Structures are given as structure tokens and as C-alpha cells.
Amino acid sequence: KQEVTQIPAALSVPEGENLVLNCSFTDSAIYNLQWFRQDPGKGLTSLLLIQSSQREQTSGRLNASLDKSSGRSTLYIAASQPGDSATYLCAVAPPGYALNFGKGTSLLVTP
């Protein structure tokens, strides 16, 4: 059974810092990995999708990497801003199945 773990569970940083969120998964037989953002009381916003054949994806200040063989992904946020405060969720899609989610990293960026 696929298990997805996100470390740290919570993170507080001052504005302007670069930061890294970690995600690990137990079964490397995945089709893709997706990073989401969830604001309190809101739905999920897709940030980046990395397909199993890819190593990384970039969108603006966000960069996500994937090392399928070691079962790891990182989400790098450059020059963090208070507006980045949210919960970040990592999810993997095994073959023929829906997304398996981690429990998220709660990020607080202080001015």
C-alpha cells in the first residue's frame, strides 16, 4: 500500500527566505506526483504536476523535483512571501488509481 509522508508537518519562516518542503512515498511505481496548495477553509489548487518520466517542473517561484527511484520529491519556494502561507499537499498517482495524499506541510511566512 502506498504511503506518502511530508516533512516537516509545520514550518514558520520570515519573509524572503527560500524554503524546501519534502515528500516521500513508499512505492516508486507511480504515474505522476502533484503538489497542491490549500488555504484554510478552501479547496485544493494544483501547483505543479510532475510526470514519472520527468525530473522537475517549475512555475514562477516554485520548483518541484522528483526522484522516483528513491521515492522522494521536494517543493522549493524561492523568496517566500506572506501570501505563500497555506498548507502544501503532496500526492502521488499509482498506476490505475486515484491520488494518495500526504498529510501536508502547514507553512507560515511572517512579514
Add this chain to the structure above:
Amino acid sequence: DTAVSQTPKYLVTQMGNDKSIKCEQNLGHDTMYWYKQDSKKFLKIMFSYNNKELIINETVPNRFSPKSPDKAHLNLHINSLELGDSAVYFCASSQVVGGPNEQFFGPGTRLTVL
């Protein structure tokens, strides 16, 4: 022009009642999902339909019954609601189940059972 929409957004009801949540997507996707986010914010798959056919059915009580009248709609009916059913229910869609395609989520329906 919302991609994945759900109604209602909030649902407060008494134990024992029956309720439905509706989901619609206008992305032309073939696959739709229901996920449940519990009080600890953990998201888990409940059901998935591909072109109106049930393809994923997790260990969910029989009181939960999904229905897909067409590939753009996936509804969730819950019978005899229990306190433990209180959660946020998210609908999502993608082009191919388990494939290299992005999943898009609706805004969620917050169900509170009193």
C-alpha cells in the same frame, strides 16, 4: 467558468437524515472522483467513475452511494447520516484515471452532522 463545481458548499443536518452532494465539471474530462478530508485534514479517495462507470470503490460504508448520470456529473448520496460523516467532501476530475494527467478539485462541501 468554474472548472469543477460542487453544491452545496455547506451542509448542516441531523443524524439519520439522507443528503446529496452534486458535482459538475466542464473540462471535458472522462474521470471524476470523490475524496473525503477528515477532521485531521487528511484526504482519502472514496470513489471514482470513468465515463459513468464505477472504477474505484474504497472501503466506504454502503450508506454512501455515488451516481454518475453522465461523464460531466458525479453525485454523492449519503443515507442515515452519522456523526462520523462530518468532513469536507471534495470532487475532482482528470482526463485518465491513474494516468499522467492533472487532477482538478472542486471547492469542497463541508458536511456537519449534528
